[in-house]
Amino acid sequence: MDYPLAQIALSKFPKAKFVEIEHYKDIFNRPKQHFQIQKSSMKLILAKKTAPFLYPASEMIQEYETPNVFYTTPILNCLYNCDYCFLQGMYPSGNLVIFVNENDFFKSIQEKLKNLENPLKPLVIPISYNTDLMAMENIIPITSNWIKFVRELDNLKIEIRTKSALFSSIENISPPKNVILSWTLSPLEICEKYERTAPPVHRRINSMKSAIEKGWLVRLCIDPVLLIDRWEDKYNRFITDLFREIDGKKLVDITLGVFRMNKDYFNRIRKRESRSDIYYDNYIIENGTVTPPIELRTHAMETLKKHILTIHPKMRILIWE
Amino acid sequence: MQCILTALKAESQPLIDHFKLIRDSTYPFPVFRNGSISLIALGVGKKNIHHRITTFYNSVQENNIQFINIGIAGGNPTSTKIGECYFLHEIKDEMSGALYYPDILVKHSLEEISLVTVENVVSNGESRYRGLVDMEASEIFNVCSSIVPLQRLAFIKIVSDHMDLKFEEIIALPISTLILNHLASIELFFIRFNRLLKEETPILSETDLEWIHNTIQELALTETQSLQLTHCAKGFRIRLERREFPEIEKISTLNKSTQKILFRKICEKLST
Numbered sequence: 330m331d332y333p334l335a336q337i338a339l340s341k342f343p344k345a346k347f348v349e350i351e352h353y354k355d356i357f358n359r360p361k362q363h364f365q366i367q368k369s370s371m372k373l374i375l376a377k378k379t380a381p382f383l384y385p386a387s388e389m390i391q392e393y394e395t396p397n398v399f400y401t402t403p404i405l406n407c408l409y410n411c412d413y414c415f416l417q418g419m420y421p422s423g424n425l426v427i428f429v430n431e432n433d434f435f436k437s438i439q440e441k442l443k444n445l446e447n448p449l450k451p452l453v454i455p456i457s458y459n460t461d462l463m464a465m466e467n468i469i470p471i472t473s474n475w476i477k478f479v480r481e482l483d484n485l486k487i488e489i490r491t492k493s494a495l496f497s498s499i500e501n502i503s504p505p506k507n508v509i510l511s512w513t514l515s516p517l518e519i520c521e522k523y524e525r526t527a528p529p530v531h532r533r534i535n536s537m538k539s540a541i542e543k544g545w546l547v548r549l550c551i552d553p554v555l556l557i558d559r560w561e562d563k564y565n566r567f568i569t570d571l572f573r574e575i576d577g578k579k580l581v582d583i584t585l586g587v588f589r590m591n592k593d594y595f596n597r598i599r600k601r602e603s604r605s606d607i608y609y610d611n612y613i614i615e616n617g618t619v620t621p622p623i624e625l626r627t628h629a630m631e632t633l634k635k636h637i638l639t640i641h642p643k644m645r646i647l648i649w650e
Numbered sequence: 651m652q653c654i655l656t657a658l659k660a661e662s663q664p665l666i667d668h669f670k671l672i673r674d675s676t677y678p679f680p681v682f683r684n685g686s687i688s689l690i691a692l693g694v695g696k697k698n699i700h701h702r703i704t705t706f707y708n709s710v711q712e713n714n715i716q717f718i719n720i721g722i723a724g725g726n727p728t729s730t731k732i733g734e735c736y737f738l739h740e741i742k743d744e745m746s747g748a749l750y751y752p753d754i755l756v757k758h759s760l761e762e763i764s765l766v767t768v769e770n771v772v773s774n775g776e777s778r779y780r781g782l783v784d785m786e787a788s789e790i791f792n793v794c795s796s797i798v799p800l801q802r803l804a805f806i807k808i809v810s811d812h813m814d815l816k817f818e819e820i821i822a823l824p825i826s827t828l829i830l831n832h833l834a835s836i837e838l839f840f841i842r843f844n845r846l847l848k849e850e851t852p853i854l855s856e857t858d859l860e861w862i863h864n865t866i867q868e869l870a871l872t873e874t875q876s877l878q879l880t881h882c883a884k885g886f887r888i889r890l891e892r893r894e895f896p897e898i899e900k901i902s903t904l905n906k907s908t909q910k911i912l913f914r915k916i917c918e919k920l921s922t
Contacts, residue, residue: 346762348739348751356751361799366849370755599881602853609885611878611921 332429335375338469342373352376357405357422364601367423368410378402378428382437383454395450399441403428403471404460409492412523412605413553416459418594425460427469435478442484451507455488463491463510466498473499480505490550492524494532496540504545509581511548512537516567519555523605534574541579548581552649553588554629555607556621561629565636577641585630586649589620626650651712652840654689655703655719657786660825662691665720668833681706687840695769696789703793714847716802717794720836722825723765723782724772725809730763732812735832736782738805740764743788750791753800756842759835765807771817782807801846806839808832853884861895865916868898869909879913882920896920 330336339347350356353376386398405426406416417423428434442452456462462472472489476499479487490511512533515523520530527533541547549571554564588607590598592614599608612619620626630648637644654669656662662682665671671682671689679702680691690706692699707715725732739762741750754762764781767788772779787805794803808828811820829836854862862883866876883895896919901908 346739348764350751351749355749359751359800361795362753363799363801363850366755366801366846367753370757602884604853604888606885606888609881609888611917 330375332377332431334427334429334431334469334471334474338373338375338427338429341468345373350374353426357420357424357426360421362422364417364420364423365410365603371406371408372424374424374426375429376426377430378433380433380437382434383441386453386455387458395453396446397450397452398454399452400455400458401434401438402459403431403434403456403475404462404465407460408464409461409524409527411492411527412603413555413588413590413607415590415594417601417603418590418597419459427465427471431471431474438478438485439482442482445484448484452485453488454485455490457488457490461491461493462489463495463498464493466493466495470498473502476502476505476508479507482507488548492527492533494528494536496536500539500543504540504543506546509546509548510537510540511550511584513550513552514567514571515551515555516563518563519557523555523607534571538575541575546581547579549575549583551633552584552586554585554633555588556625556629561632564633568633568636569640572640577644580644582645582647583637584647584649585633587621587626587629589618589649592617592619595619651686651688651710651714652716652718652844653706654687655692655717655786655790656689657692657694657721657784658821658825659691660821661721661829662689664826664829664833665689665836668837677706677709679705686844692786692790695785696767699786699789700793703790704797707797714802714850715798716804716843716847717790717798718804718806718840718843719787719790720806720829721784721786721808722810722820722823722828723784723807724779724811724813724815724820725782726779727776727812727814729781730809730812732809733828733831734761735806735808735835736761736763738763738765738782738787738807741787741791741805742766743792744768746788748788748792750788750795752791752803752805754804755801755846756839758839758842760806760839763807765805771815771820772813773816774814776813779813782809783813804839804843806832806836853887854880858883858887858895865898869912869916870904871909871913875913878917879920882917886920 353374356374383399383401386400406420406424445452456475466472475487479485486507486509488509488511490513492513514530514533517530537547613622630650634646637646654665666682666689669684669687671684671687674681674683682689690702692702737754737758737760738752739754744766765787766779766783768783768785772783784807791803810823810825810828862880865879871879896916899912
């Protein structure tokens with residue numbers, strides 16, 4: 330409770346009832362919890378994380394051209410609740426866990442930088458992989474603290490992936506060269522059906538535009554691409570419209586990927602009778618990953634890549650295949 | 651179904667009257683019922699809890715049961731007021747040291763507090779316990795959480811004393827009145843809590859399951875095909891809540907290849 334982050338979090342909820350617990354897992358990892366019911370009344374768990382602080386990157390993320398890719402988990406679970414999100418299959422609880430000992434995370438990264446598998450390549454860390462950090466920034470300033478921490482570190486890049494419209498919460502920070510802000514965007518139909526709790530897409534685009542204008546490194550994530558009825562028209566139109574709003578030349582790159590999920594997470598979500606039709610489509614299982622059949626996903630990725638390149642021929646596109 | 655769990659008769663009576671519950675004599679212990687609300691009188695202490703709850707649970711056809719423990723408790727004189735109603739967010743079993751954390755998932759206007767379940771009446775514990783004490787809650791949590799998921803448990807306690815009375819003095823208190831004073835908020839909680847059960851309603855209705863069963867029989871589907879059919883049917887039901895499932899084509903001679911074609915056609919119909 331003496332950690333500054335804990336004090337900040339507590340100050341944001343002056344009317345909250347506090348329950349002291351021994352270990353966050355006593356609550357978070359209990360069996361027989363209902364993830365979705367808990368999501369509608371999320372509780373905040375403040376905890377101290379113990380090692381490990383870095384995990385090898387999942388095969389679900391795009392290739393970042395370095396072997397030194399790890400992810401970290403300053404927060405478990407997300408303020409949003411997107412239908413296709415793997416977190417509902419990964420965690421037994423819908424509650425949020427914030428690890429308040431951020432200096433321990435920072436120390437572990439400094440150690441890792443001394444022992445890289447390939448020291449000639451940078452260490453890349455997506456820090457918002459199991460959560461949406463920026464969405465929480467008004468509650469707890471983890472995003473800005475991480476930016477301050479990495480600013481002076483050579484050979485380290487962090488990616489902060491978000492669907493938030495809260496760029497305003499960090500806009501006064503001068504943009505470092507080793508922080509990439511990545512916005513996940515989807516066509517309106519997808520947002521309205523599958524991302525109901527995330528900010529509307531036009532607000533995300535506005536945040537992204539502000540970040541580009543302020544000189545931040547910005548990545549666009551069209552991921553997951555959901556192969557819904559007439560997906561081709563919907564995504565192509567969305568991409569065309571998007572590049573009328575934002576200057577594509579100023580993007581670092583674009584990541585593309587179809588829906589994919591670890592088989593065990595997928596089956597767990599299906600077993601819990603998710604109300605999303607995503608979980609009742611036909612998929613194949615490839616190396617433990619549930620995903621659309623290869624010919625469908627290759628076609629989808631090629632189609633979208635081609636469309637992006639017709640607008641921005643030099644765009645760097647990272648694809649999960 | 652919502653099932654109230656009480657210890658004392660004086661706790662049960664106002665609830666029996668309010669919800670117009672009628673004694674169900676098929677049980678060898680006091681059970682009262684009216685439609686979707688039941689009440690089991692557990693008696694004081696832990697000894698009957700496992701037997702009575704599991705006997706009741708095994709006898710009812712309903713799987714979706716919420717258990718709500720309502721009763722009086724002793725309260726710390728500095729942190730609680732006599733007559734106040736509380737939701738429990740932490741229950742400690744004093745004997746075993748086990749800790750339980752009921753999920754509080756509905757909006758409510760009551761205070762939340764922790765409770766210790768003790769073996770004997772506490773009549774001089776004013777400074778020993780921070781919140782409340784009772785003699786049943788930990789065992790109720792322990793038993794109920796082994797048969798239903800955590801979101802179906804709730805604990806409501808009304809402070810009857812400040813841990814300074816003997817058992818005879820406690821039962822001489824106007825316990826029914828303490829409960830009566832909070833019936834409005836208890837009933838409101840019941841309504842809100844009941845909504846959570848709807849979140850657990852299966853995607854497929856009995857009729858849907860019957861259609862799937864018939865289709866499996868008629869087409870002699872394999873286990874994998876049956877599973878696939880069920881998934882397609884769930885997707886269909888999510889997309890089209892009220893639409894009937896497609897009719898199954900009648901074929902006089904069903905061989906392996908016609909079966910496959912028919913199965914594929916049905917899956918396609920369900921998926922579009």
